[in-house]
Amino acid sequence: MSGVTTEMTMVSALNAALRRAMDEDPKVLLLGEDIGTLGGVFRVTDGLAKDFGDSRVVGTPLAEAGIVGTAVGLAMRGYRPVVEIQFDGFVYPAFDQIVTQVAKHHYRSGGRTTLPIVIRIPYGGGIGAVEHHSESPEAYFVHTPGLRTLTPADADEAYHLLRAAIACDDPVVFFEPKRRYWDRAEVDTARAVDPWTSRVVREGGDITLVAYGPMVRTCREAADALAGQGVQAQVIDLRSLSPLDLDPVIASVQRTGRCVVVHEAVEIAGLGAEIAAQVQQQCFFHLEAPVTRVAGAYLPYPPSRFEKHYLPSIDRVIATVNQVMSL
Amino acid sequence: MTQDSHRHDPLSGFLPSDEPIRLLAPDGTATAHPLVPQPVDPIADADLLRAMYRDMVLARRVDTEATALQRTGELGLWSSCLGQEAAQIGSAHAMRANDFAFPTYRESAVAWARGVDPVGLLGLYRGTTHGGWDPVEHGFGLFTIVLGSQVLHAVGYAMGIQRDGSDDAVIAYYGDGAGSEGDVHEAMVFATVEAAPVVFFCQNNGWAISEPIERQTRVPFAQRAAGYGMPAVRIDGNDVLAALAVTRWALERVRTGSGPVFIEAITYRMGAHTTSDDPTRYRPAGELEHWANLDPIDRMERYLRSTGAADDAWFADLDAQAEALGERIRAHVRGAQDPAPIEMFDHVYAEPHADVQRDRTRWESIIAGGAA
Numbered sequence: 001m002s003g004v005t006t007e008m009t010m011v012s013a014l015n016a017a018l019r020r021a022m023d024e025d026p027k028v029l030l031l032g033e034d035i036g037t038l039g040g041v042f043r044v045t046d047g048l049a050k051d052f053g054d055s056r057v058v059g060t061p062l063a064e065a066g067i068v069g070t071a072v073g074l075a076m077r078g079y080r081p082v083v084e085i086q087f088d089g090f091v092y093p094a095f096d097q098i099v100t101q102v103a104k105h106h107y108r109s110g111g112r113t114t115l116p117i118v119i120r121i122p123y124g125g126g127i128g129a130v131e132h133h134s135e136s137p138e139a140y141f142v143h144t145p146g147l148r149t150l151t152p153a154d155a156d157e158a159y160h161l162l163r164a165a166i167a168c169d170d171p172v173v174f175f176e177p178k179r180r181y182w183d184r185a186e187v188d189t190a191r192a193v194d195p196w197t198s199r200v201v202r203e204g205g206d207i208t209l210v211a212y213g214p215m216v217r218t219c220r221e222a223a224d225a226l227a228g229q230g231v232q233a234q235v236i237d238l239r240s241l242s243p244l245d246l247d248p249v250i251a252s253v254q255r256t257g258r259c260v261v262v263h264e265a266v267e268i269a270g271l272g273a274e275i276a277a278q279v280q281q282q283c284f285f286h287l288e289a290p291v292t293r294v295a296g297a298y299l300p301y302p303p304s305r306f307e308k309h310y311l312p313s314i315d316r317v318i319a320t321v322n323q324v325m326s327l
Numbered sequence: 328m329t330q331d332s333h334r335h336d337p338l339s340g341f342l343p344s345d346e347p348i349r350l351l352a353p354d355g356t357a358t359a360h361p362l363v364p365q366p367v368d369p370i371a372d373a374d375l376l377r378a379m380y381r382d383m384v385l386a387r388r389v390d391t392e393a394t395a396l397q398r399t400g401e402l403g404l405w406s407s408c409l410g411q412e413a414a415q416i417g418s419a420h421a422m423r424a425n426d427f428a429f430p431t432y433r434e435s436a437v438a439w440a441r442g443v444d445p446v447g448l449l450g451l452y453r454g455t456t457h458g459g460w461d462p463v464e465h466g467f468g469l470f471t472i473v474l475g476s477q478v479l480h481a482v483g484y485a486m487g488i489q490r491d492g493s494d495d496a497v498i499a500y501y502g503d504g505a506g507s508e509g510d511v512h513e514a515m516v517f518a519t520v521e522a523a524p525v526v527f528f529c530q531n532n533g534w535a536i537s538e539p540i541e542r543q544t545r546v547p548f549a550q551r552a553a554g555y556g557m558p559a560v561r562i563d564g565n566d567v568l569a570a571l572a573v574t575r576w577a578l579e580r581v582r583t584g585s586g587p588v589f590i591e592a593i594t595y596r597m598g599a600h601t602t603s604d605d606p607t608r609y610r611p612a613g614e615l616e617h618w619a620n621l622d623p624i625d626r627m628e629r630y631l632r633s634t635g636a637a638d639d640a641w642f643a644d645l646d647a648q649a650e651a652l653g654e655r656i657r658a659h660v661r662g663a664q665d666p667a668p669i670e671m672f673d674h675v676y677a678e679p680h681a682d683v684q685r686d687r688t689r690w691e692s693i694i695a696g697g698a699a
Contacts, residue, residue, distance in 0.1 A: 055490055066510075069513065073480040096510075106675070111673065111674035112462065113463070244682060
């Protein structure tokens with residue numbers, strides 16, 4: 001099904017998804033620092049406090065464990081809290097509540113208590129930010145059973161994935177690629193989406209590029225450039241990191257024999273390691289070259305004047321693809 | 328507490344440095360307190376008095392049986408609440424059915440008072456479950472082992488009550504050790520800012536495993552409350568009448584939207600931290616004996632006997648109930664079947680999750696002796 005599309009930024013699409021969820025279900029409420037009058041530091045909640053009131057758009061004390069911990073109690077009382085962690089690097093004070101409490105509660109309760117909590121986290125680099133504002137901590141959360149993890153690549157995806165996250169009875173950690181917040185795209189609010197499956201965003205038969213969140217656009221642009229060199233790359237957007245749907249990746253690699261995984265997060269023990277392990281196990285006899293990663297180096301996220309060298313760039317993806325194609 | 332005294336909110340004049348409120352002396356005599364009237368009349372409230380005594384005795388029986396079952400290898404661990412029965416039973420009896428309590432792992436007497444079957448509770452310690460009861464059915468959350476976390480959950484739940492327009496209320500149980508956790512601080516910030524209907528019930532039992540309260544605070548815990556902007560009351564935590572009266576007052580106050588209340592119950596952990604602990608390595612000589620003379624159950628028995636609220640026949644019948652409870656616990660724990668191995672995959676998620684489903688399928692083979 002498809003309806004009228006509207007061009008929006010990712011921020012506007014996220015705002016529209018929140019607004020519609022709050023319109024449809026009075027149990028949906030928002031918690032976070034500066035999300036009220038200010039509308040959040042990225043304005044994702046702009047106007048919502050005015051329209052829904054401060055009992056449903058709760059500008060909280062500056063305490064991340066408090067935000068997530070109170071969301072647990074609200075969920076136990078029957079609410080569907082959507083919490084905003086202001087920046088990726090600020091999630092760690094809430095890490096214990098997320099990993100110890102949120103992730104395990106349904107399991108511990110023998111299925112008696114659901115915690116339909118969404119934890120929104122703007123993540124990733126590329127905006128010239130100060131320390132603790134550019135990190136990609138998704139692997140910590142994907143490694144934790146009991147959590148689901150979604151990350152949209154564009155405005156249309158952002159709308160649908162956030163709607164799905166709020167509707168889900170499981171806790172969802174929702175990573176928003178902040179450097180794509182201001183990218184515009186056509187948003188089709190009537191489109192049917194299965195958020196827990198990966199999707200092919202560009203067809204190609206020579207090599208498989210696997211990405212999610214901010215790196216989907218990077219890979220698409222790299223693939224466009226590679227096409228000019230005669231290399232057709234298939235680009236797959238994982239969008240759900242937990243569950244991790246690698247079936248389309250495996251089907252693609254069984255055809256192309258070559259696979260490059262791209263993410264901003266540190267390469268060692270990052271998502272790419274899991275993807276490479278599963279791909280080599282499922283595609284061993286189809287591989288023409290080692291599964292290769294384009295990712296962050298093993299160092300803390302550097303000061304922003306370094307980030308153009310640190311982050312996977314279009315050029316680095318192209319160079320890596322060319323190397324893999326030469327094997 | 329009478330309606331009149333509630334209107335005047337007598338405890339608003341209590342200072343957190345004051346002597347803990349005591350309404351029942353160790354010798355079993357009811358004592359007067361200038362701020363808190365006796366919550367009960369030995370004749371008119373005999374049913375309630377007997378019910379609280381019965382709950383303390385049976386909760387202690389659960390405790391004794393659980394310790395014995397751990398010693399014989401039937402349980403992996405037990406965390407005793409021996410000595411803290413008055414604080415737990417008195418406060419729990421102040422709650423309404425629709426109120427909600429968030430416990431640590433030592434609130435087994437509260438669990439008993441909230442109707443949680445001890446057999447279900449012991450599943451946690453036998454290793455058959457991480458839960459064992461329905462939190463919503465009992466208004467009693469799951470035991471919390473990473474201490475302090477539950478205090479934030481209590482505040483969030485109370486924020487939900489506010490948004491429902493309900494007059495339900497919440498008790499957040501925690502101890503002198505957990506009070507050092509940052510989550511407890513954040514919980515008090517949120518609760519006071521939101522004026523949430525929650526009572527912080529701190530059982531100061533003297534010890535956080537081996538660390539005495541001097542390693543947690545240099546002032547009475549109740550003094551912390553003023554910094555957050557909520558009233559605080561210290562009580563003799565081995566006095567079930569004080570626990571009942573002050574928690575009733577606190578719950579009624581928080582229901583009216585006046586914001587949270589802090590209660591510090593001064594009590595003592597007469598047992599070890601858990602069955603894995605050895606308090607002889609840190610407990611000063613004479614301390615246990617001192618507190619044994621302040622035993623919460625002994626003083627209530629003296630009160631019931633001296634006022635005639637219960638007679639020999641009633642005590643004998645309660646002994647028989649305790650014996651029967653002990654027998655039932657032993658039989659059910661020893662007879663409990665281990666769950667089927669594949670059930671470890673149950674309830675990781677509320678909705679189907681492909682990675683869990685894949686591993687479940689793999690483990691069906693692994694459990695049957697196959698390769699990974």
